[in-house]
Amino acid sequence: MKKADVFEFFRRLAEANPAPETELEYGNTYQLLVAVTLSAQATDVGVNKATRKLFAIVKTPQDMLDLGEEGLKSHIKTIGLFNSKAKNVMAMAEILVRDHGGEVPADRDLLTELPGVGRKTANVVMNCAFGAETFAVDTHIFRVGNRTGLAKGKTPLAVEKGLEKHVPQPFRVGAHHWLILHGRYVCKARTPECWHCGLIDLCAFKDKVLEKGAKPATAAKKPAARKRKESMA
Structure with missing residues (x-):
């Protein structure tokens, strides 16, 4: 072209x-990271349906740890591959709390070190949360x-x-x-x-x-x- x-x-x-946005629903950067992670091989509609109640009680990585893996599974069981995704989200929360002060890093390399986060997911977070020119x-x-x-x-x-x-x-x-x-x-x-x-x-x-x-x-x-x-x- x-x-x-x-x-x-x-x-x-x-x-x-003029102002395009993701169709995933989230309230902060951590929730965005979780939503994008859950959206792999799933629809935004399905993810939003599962995360509305989840995000009412989980706003930070520590909240996720407090909820626990079984509690998370109960919210996302309608999403494909929910067992493996739950393990990744819990491991991700632990690393964010332990190594990043509970904050989502604004760095693609650091993001891709998190469990369940590949280049595509990292690019979405970088673009939507931090305004990076990523694709x-x-x-x-x-x-x-x-x-x-x-x-x-x-x-x-x-x-x-x-x-x-x-x-x-x-x-x-x-x-x-x-x-x-x-x-x-x-x-x-x-x-x-x-x-x-x-x-x-x-x-x-x-x-x-x-x-x-x-x-x-x-x-x-x-x-x-x-x-x-x-x-x-």
């Missing part, structure tokens, strides 16, 4: 949604980056590096949210809804779906399977 087209791509997204490549961003030609890559890291190189100011902080929302609601995995996409003239995808109810001419790639294979969490 040409430099001028990339700028126009994000200008339109910003015009349509957390989930299945939606991976798909949008490749389909549109914005940032092509065979791996999440390759797409992330492409975004780091090509996304211009003043759109770098909001880009993560715009791309996720675009992938979630417009550039969908099975059938992209090109007929109401405001970026259609900038998009490199050849098999555009121009009418509701139609299907792409060829099968789309399946980034969700790639996500599982490459452990994008």
